[in-house]
Amino acid sequence: MTSISDINWAAGFLEGEGTFISILCGKKNNEGKRTSRSHRVCAGQNQLWPLLKLQRMFGGGVYKAYKESTDLFRVWYVHGSRARGIMMTLYSLLSPGRKLRVNKTLSQWNRRKLVCKRGHPFSKENTIIGKKPSGKYQRICRICRDRAGHEAYLRKKSLMVKGIEVAKKSVGRPRNILMMKDI
Ligand SMILES: [Zn+2]
Numbered sequence: 462m463t464s465i466s467d468i469n470w471a472a473g474f475l476e477g478e479g480t481f482i483s484i485l486c487g488k489k490n491n492e493g494k495r496t497s498r499s500h501r502v503c504a505g506q507n508q509l510w511p512l513l514k515l516q517r518m519f520g521g522g523v524y525k526a527y528k529e530s531t532d533l534f535r536v537w538y539v540h541g542s543r544a545r546g547i548m549m550t551l552y553s554l555l556s557p558g559r560k561l562r563v564n565k566t567l568s569q570w571n572r573r574k575l576v577c578k579r580g581h582p583f584s585k586e587n588t589i590i591g592k593k594p595s596g597k598y599q600r601i602c603r604i605c606r607d608r609a610g611h612e613a614y615l616r617k618k619s620l621m622v623k624g625i626e627v628a629k630k631s632v633g634r635p636r637n638i639l640m641m642k643d644i
Contacts, residue, residue: 463518471518471547472554474511478504481548481562483569484540490582496575500544500566505536512537519547545570577602 475481480503487497502519505526506512512523512535521539539547548563555563576582581604589601 467514467518468550469554471515472551474515475502475504475547475551476555476559478506478511480504481544481559481566483566490576494575498569498575499541500548500570501538501540502544502547503536503538505534507533507535509533509535519543577605579605581605 480501482501482503484499484501485495485497486499487495490496502521504512504515509523515521515537516523519539520543521537523535523537526534526536545567548567552560552563574583577600579602581587581602583600583602587603589603589606591599591601593599
């Protein structure tokens with residue numbers, strides 16, 4: 462169980478010594494670039510005590526910064542959802558500058574996916590910014606959207622060949638685009 466005074470201590474320590482960043486991770490694509498994003502909170506110190514305390518509180522690992530190094534410098538690292546949890550827990554205790562940093566880092570979480578669910582890259586040319594009913598913005602893959610539109614057109618055409626009247630609404634926006642909520 463983590464006490465409030467421990468949380469305050471961690472906020473103070475990480476305010477000075479911590480790093481809150483968004484990192485690239487996941488499989489490498491054909492170009493050797495990583496295709497996903499995660500988060501990291503880390504802190505480096507010559508004293509082991511505060512790092513072990515952070516590890517006890519939040520998990521993660523404490524390592525030598527360089528394998529071969531013989532000095533006392535150690536780094537504590539936490540990644541992924543744990544790192545995001547720490548950022549959100551300590552947020553209200555951090556300075557305005559650090560809050561800005563955390564905001565920036567966490568906002569990149571929504572942009573973590575560098576490819577669409579079918580693996581097309583979210584490049585400048587291939588990305589459409591759409592607005593969801595909730596008011597949030599989402600990225601839509603242009604290749605998928607065009608393909609879905611074409612499939613809807615083919616469906617409509619095949620139904621018309623069979624002599625079935627198609628209501629305009631049912632072939633409006635293809636449904637699978639609205640389901641891309643995970644972007
Ligand atoms: Zn796509």
